[in-house]
Amino acid sequence: MYYDIFPRTLLAFFVLLILTRLLGKKQLSHLTFFNYITGITFGNIAASLASDKDIKTIEGLSSLILWTGLTIFVEFISLKSGIIRRVLNGEPTVVIKKGKIQQKVMSEMRLSLDGLLTMLRNSNVFSIKDVDYAVIETNGQISVSKKQEKQTVTRQDMNIPSATRFLIPTEIIVDGKILKRNLLELNISYQWVYQELRKVGINSVSEVLYAELESDGQLFIDKYENS
Missing domain, CATH: 3.30.240.20 (bsu07140 like domains)
Structure with a gap:
């Protein structure tokens, strides 16, 4: 029994992971009632594939793939037609x-x-x-x-000058490791990071649990507790 459930569950897990990526973030966020119902049905099919031995593996996989294809197709035509979009999603x-x-x-x-x-x-x-x-x-x-x-008073309402935003807060160090990709995107060098760490008495990146570049260009640093 367990030898049968384990591979089916493993298969359902990875197929579900791949197909949800195909459906995109809109499906995951339940932006509409259609997305919500589709997500529930999608999960039920995957659960049945993993646990119900009366359902053949090929049948469960076919249902998941067909449901994914229909969802993508319906969302595609809803992008092309305002009438269909209103029928599927309703209106505010x-x-x-x-x-x-x-x-x-x-x-x-x-x-x-x-x-x-x-x-x-x-x-x-x-x-x-x-x-x-x-x-x-x-x-x-x-x-x-x-x-x-x-309404809440804004800086503009009070004629208070706003500081120029540098960028959105971005991760620089996570779990003692520098995120090279983020450095490249921000055009920041390793030397700058090391220099900022030394300013607060940190000699090694491995001492840092998390570091984030703030919108004003400053580096927020959170060290490991034992450091």
């Missing part, structure tokens, strides 16, 4: 418009006021009177636009 729905709750829309969505309030709180909005627009996206999440007087 405005539930609060100009500060007013759209009761008819909420009734059609079978969304209660308690449910709406919960979604708003999850978006750090604790009062409906602060909301100008609220939209339920195709993945079920809510997007909120606050009224102007309730």
Whole structure:
């Protein structure tokens, strides 16, 4: 029994890994209801292939490959046709418009006021009177636009000059090893890294658990505890 399950599970694992890579990050993030349902079905087929001896291996593999192909095909044609895209994914729905709750829309969505309030709180909005627009996206999440007087003040609003961003924070050292690829992308030399380490009394890269180049060009360093 175990000798049969082990190779089937191993096969299902690697096939699932390869096919999910083919489906792409959109599938993994469940951007739409279609992606969500596809992901669940995909996992169920793989689980059945691994554990159900009544299903032949070739049948399980064929189902996984066919399901992957159909998913890719449907997503391809949805890119080409707005009508098909709306049928598959639906459209964002405005539930609060100009500060007013759209009761008819909420009734059609079978969304209660308690449910709406919960979604708003999850978006750090604790009062409906602060909301100008609220939209339920195709993945079920809510997007909120606050009224102007309730929006967070920005540096631009206060005429405060912003420092020029150097880059997005990027890993430089992980587990005592320098990431050569990131150095090449950032056009940073090994000598610069060693120089920055010596500034804080570190003589070897092996002493560093994690180092990250911040947006202002400074190097954040976290040493191993025993260092």
